[in-house]
Amino acid sequence: xxxxxxxxxxxxxxxxxxxxxxxxxxxxxxxxxxxxxxxxxxxxxxxxxxxxxxxxxxxxxxxxxxxxxxxxxxxxxxxxxxxxxxxxxxxxxxxxxxxxxxxxxxxxxxxxxxxxxxxxxxxxxxxxxxxxxxxxxxxxxxxxxxxxxxxxxxxxxxxxxxxxxxxxxxxxxxxxxxxxxxxxxxxxxxxxxxxxxxxxxxxxxxxxxxxxxxxxxxxxxxxxxxxxxxxxxxxxxxxxxxxxxxxxxxxxxxxxxxxxxxxxxxxxxxxxxxxxxxxxxxxxxxxxxxxxxxxxxxxxxxxxxxxxxxxxxxxxxxxxxxxxxxxxxxxxxxxxxxxxxxxxxxxxxxxxxxxxxxxxxxxxxxxxxxxxxxxxxxxxxxxxxxxxxxxxxxxxxxxxxxxxxxxxxxxxxxxxxxxxxxx
Amino acid sequence: xxxxxxxxxxxxxxxxxxxxxxxxxxxxxxxxxxxxxxxxxxxxxxxxxxxxxxxxxxxxxxxxxxxxxxxxxxxxxxxxxxxxxxxxxxxxxxxxxxxxxxxxxxxxxxxxxxxxxxxxxxxxxxxxxxxxxxxxxxxxxxxxxxxxxxxxxxxxxxxxxxxxxxxxxxxxxxxxxxxxxxxxxxxxxxxxxxxxxxxxxxxxxxxxxxxxxxxxxxxxxxxxxxxxxxxxxxxxxxxxxxxxxxxxxxxxxxxxxxxxxxxxxxxxxxxxxxxxxxxxxxxxxxxxxxxxxxxxxxxxxxxxxxxxxxxxxxxxxxxxxxxxxxxxxxxxxxxxxxxxxxxxxxxxxxxxxxxxxxxxxxxxxxxxxxxxxxxxxxxxxxxxxxxxxxxxxxxxxxxxxxxxxxxxxxxxxxxxxxxxxxx
Numbered sequence: 001x002x003x004x005x006x007x008x009x010x011x012x013x014x015x016x017x018x019x020x021x022x023x024x025x026x027x028x029x030x031x032x033x034x035x036x037x038x039x040x041x042x043x044x045x046x047x048x049x050x051x052x053x054x055x056x057x058x059x060x061x062x063x064x065x066x067x068x069x070x071x072x073x074x075x076x077x078x079x080x081x082x083x084x085x086x087x088x089x090x091x092x093x094x095x096x097x098x099x100x101x102x103x104x105x106x107x108x109x110x111x112x113x114x115x116x117x118x119x120x121x122x123x124x125x126x127x128x129x130x131x132x133x134x135x136x137x138x139x140x141x142x143x144x145x146x147x148x149x150x151x152x153x154x155x156x157x158x159x160x161x162x163x164x165x166x167x168x169x170x171x172x173x174x175x176x177x178x179x180x181x182x183x184x185x186x187x188x189x190x191x192x193x194x195x196x197x198x199x200x201x202x203x204x205x206x207x208x209x210x211x212x213x214x215x216x217x218x219x220x221x222x223x224x225x226x227x228x229x230x231x232x233x234x235x236x237x238x239x240x241x242x243x244x245x246x247x248x249x250x251x252x253x254x255x256x257x258x259x260x261x262x263x264x265x266x267x268x269x270x271x272x273x274x275x276x277x278x279x280x281x282x283x284x285x286x287x288x289x290x291x292x293x294x295x296x297x298x299x300x301x302x303x304x305x306x307x308x309x310x311x312x313x314x315x316x317x318x319x320x321x322x323x324x325x326x327x328x329x330x331x332x333x334x335x336x337x338x339x340x341x342x343x344x345x346x347x348x349x350x351x352x353x354x355x356x357x358x359x360x361x362x363x364x365x366x367x368x369x370x371x372x373x374x375x376x377x378x379x380x381x382x383x384x385x386x387x388x389x390x391x392x393x394x395x396x397x398x399x400x401x402x403x404x405x406x407x408x409x410x411x412x413x414x415x416x417x418x419x420x421x422x423x
Numbered sequence: 424x425x426x427x428x429x430x431x432x433x434x435x436x437x438x439x440x441x442x443x444x445x446x447x448x449x450x451x452x453x454x455x456x457x458x459x460x461x462x463x464x465x466x467x468x469x470x471x472x473x474x475x476x477x478x479x480x481x482x483x484x485x486x487x488x489x490x491x492x493x494x495x496x497x498x499x500x501x502x503x504x505x506x507x508x509x510x511x512x513x514x515x516x517x518x519x520x521x522x523x524x525x526x527x528x529x530x531x532x533x534x535x536x537x538x539x540x541x542x543x544x545x546x547x548x549x550x551x552x553x554x555x556x557x558x559x560x561x562x563x564x565x566x567x568x569x570x571x572x573x574x575x576x577x578x579x580x581x582x583x584x585x586x587x588x589x590x591x592x593x594x595x596x597x598x599x600x601x602x603x604x605x606x607x608x609x610x611x612x613x614x615x616x617x618x619x620x621x622x623x624x625x626x627x628x629x630x631x632x633x634x635x636x637x638x639x640x641x642x643x644x645x646x647x648x649x650x651x652x653x654x655x656x657x658x659x660x661x662x663x664x665x666x667x668x669x670x671x672x673x674x675x676x677x678x679x680x681x682x683x684x685x686x687x688x689x690x691x692x693x694x695x696x697x698x699x700x701x702x703x704x705x706x707x708x709x710x711x712x713x714x715x716x717x718x719x720x721x722x723x724x725x726x727x728x729x730x731x732x733x734x735x736x737x738x739x740x741x742x743x744x745x746x747x748x749x750x751x752x753x754x755x756x757x758x759x760x761x762x763x764x765x766x767x768x769x770x771x772x773x774x775x776x777x778x779x780x781x782x783x784x785x786x787x788x789x790x791x792x793x794x795x796x797x798x799x800x801x802x803x804x805x806x807x808x809x810x811x812x813x814x815x816x817x818x819x820x821x822x823x824x825x826x827x828x829x830x831x832x833x834x835x836x837x838x839x840x841x842x843x844x845x846x
Contacts, residue, residue: 030491031491031495065520065521065524068453068454068524068525076528079524080523080524080527083520083524083534083535086519086520087516090516090517093510093513093516094487094510096509097507098488098491098506099491101488101502102491104492104503105499111505111506114509116539117585
């Protein structure tokens with residue numbers, strides 16, 4: 001995406017407010033969201049409201065598309081993504097109109113904008129399009145006339161002049177892109193959780209909501225399974241330095257600000273503990289230790305759509321090595337079948353699949369300047385008798401695979417060990 | 424609307440096929456409609472399919488608009504018609520995408536077009552817009568590439584660049600407008616009735632489906648309550664000489680062709696008997712017979728939204744006259760209240776409201792060249808002892824008001840008297 005700054009500084013500060021499907025499930029919730037918009041408008045902001053489809057609508061529309069594209073009683077292998085886009089984008093179009101009406105009803109001047117009207121220009125990848133640019137001239141003009149904007153999320157218009165959608169969860173990405181293009185002070189993402197926690201509060205009772213978290217940490221937490229924000233939207237926010245706030249539309253508590261680490265004064269060494277429950281570990285024993293063998297293994301897996309997460313190669317002995325990787329438990333049968341089929345091209349002695357594993361990670365930008373963080377993690381797990389099967393590390397993250405039965409124990413032990421309950 | 428003919432004669436003959444809400448109620452019916460389109464495409468037509476929203480969807484969307492525009496527990500007196508249009512037009516957008524997918528699935532190359540994409544240009548009257556023009560250049564080009572068109576009915580784009588809808592039932596009007604602009608050989612309107620009948624077959628067992636009917640007769644029948652086609656669409660078809668065929672999407676019988684009277688060889692004197700059951704008759708007694716008194720009576724009624732149908736003024740005596748009009752029974756209380764309030768400006772002695780009446784009409788272009796048709800009607804009613812309360816006539820229609828209890832008797836008697844059961 002390219003985002004040219006508006007030619008003149010906007011007369012009023014701008015705010016983007018994004019409401020997800022559960023926050024606009026029915027008219028009562030739309031009214032509730034509209035009241036929040038009014039509050040910010042009354043504070044002097046020009047507000048751009050980005051809306052998702054009403055909860056359940058997108059799934060309903062996707063089902064209709066699949067059914068229409070299929071022969072009776074069968075299931076289509078293929079459908080025209082341009083028609084998918086035209087049908088599915090209608091969900092956000094409806095919410096945008098309803099939100100504009102609800103705002104007008106409480107005295108907030110507003111109008112709706114569809115993706116093609118703004119316009120938000122995408123590439124030609126219908127169904128999972130990427131944003132190319134946003135032309136804010138018309139929006140700027142209407143803000144100048146005192147009209148707040150309600151923008152249908154998840155959608156834009158492709159080079160063919162047809163509606164293009166950004167892929168599931170794309171409304172977060174729309175919101176960040178509009179925040180960048182409009183030069184908004186902040187992009188508030190209203191959702192059904194009230195912020196980003198040190199770990200899942202359903203697992204650890206004294207998990208604490210974070211006031212602030214850096215883009216980098218949020219990316220690690222999101223891709224590790226803390227499904228608060230679409231990963232793409234965080235990447236875009238990081239690139240354009242959009243300050244993102246995650247907060248609940250159902251209470252009035254402050255949320256979590258996702259921002260540049262420069263805005264975070266004293267960060268802890270570790271900010272959070274993430275986990276993924278249903279993992280599997282696959283080890284190829286006796287692989288020839290030669291150049292290109294990794295490509296011979298992971299190429300066929302990628303082609304078969306198997307998502308490989310951690311990869312570890314053991315020290316080579318006698319020209320042979322062991323290659324271990326993790327994947328979702330659901331993918332493990334497919335992974336083994338692919339590797340069997342590719343045995344000739346790879347060369348291996350045996351496959352060992354361990355289905356009952358889970359992944360636990362500690363994440364924190366503070367790690368970069370603190371030695372011994374991984375060691376503290378391993379010690380905490382050892383003290384509880386948890387055996388570590390695989391380790392990978394990155395600059396701001398340490399991940400381990402463990403037996404699934406120890407998952408809760410391990411997460412609680414790490415949460416305690418790094419004192420994440422305390423501010 | 425202005426419709427310039429395509430610059431060059433189209434390579435293939437064109438056909439417009441319009442499917443109403445009950446004909447696209449679910450995917451099974453959409454598939455059924457798609458099969459009919461395939462049949463016409465296989466016959467060598469370039470087909471433009473115009474679709475309505477799936478049955479029930481428009482009402483659901485209108486309800487959401489009304490609710491969003493209202494304070495909790497109240498009912499909005501006003502809402503922004505531009506937002507109404509954006510929300511409600513999504514219904515046809517969804518069906519268009521689904522129909523394109525269903526056509527592709529059976530091997531018919533097709534793509535969907537929304538109103539703003541075609542484009543169909545309207546005036547600024549959001550919610551009940553009129554068609555200004557249709558630019559068929561893009562459609563022509565895609566037909567040339569072998570792509571059939573599926574066009575969302577009921578909608579276009581206004582001069583403000585926002586979606587504008589044509590008012591309820593507007594998809595018939597869309598279909599005729601596209602047929603005119605595309606130079607289509609015919610405009611087939613698929614619906615849940617299989618044609619236009621000599622009268623309502625639920626009332627008269629031997630009612631007969633008409634092979635052909637003139638535009639003028641269809642207009643009289645439609646406005647008299649034979650709700651097969653939107654009146655506006657028939658007017659448009661008459662103006663642009665679009666041959667309209669009404670037929671059922673649920674069987675394979677031929678329908679009724681609505682066409683120029685030149686295409687109808689030997690027409691009967693009377694083509695059909697129409698009726699409206701729930702009428703009321705209001706008489707103002709002792710009205711001053713002076714210029715402007717009719718305006719003083721019917722101006723306030725029009726302002727109050729009372730639809731006045733027949734108007735009869737009796738012969739004046741002593742400078743006083745009686746003024747009688749008919750209206751829907753539901754409107755009669757409002758009509759009387761309006762006239763009471765306007766008594767000073769009109770001047771009348773008494774109001775008499777007769778709620779229990781019905782209207783029966785005979786319609787036929789053959790009347791123009793045959794004397795004594797009205798007389799035959801009156802004689803047939805007299806033979807059954809049916810008293811006539813009010814009579815009005817036009818060039819191709821005679822209407823009477825009678826006691827509601829005689830309605831069925833009168834319709835059957837007239838159907839017999841004009842031998843409408845026989846070809």
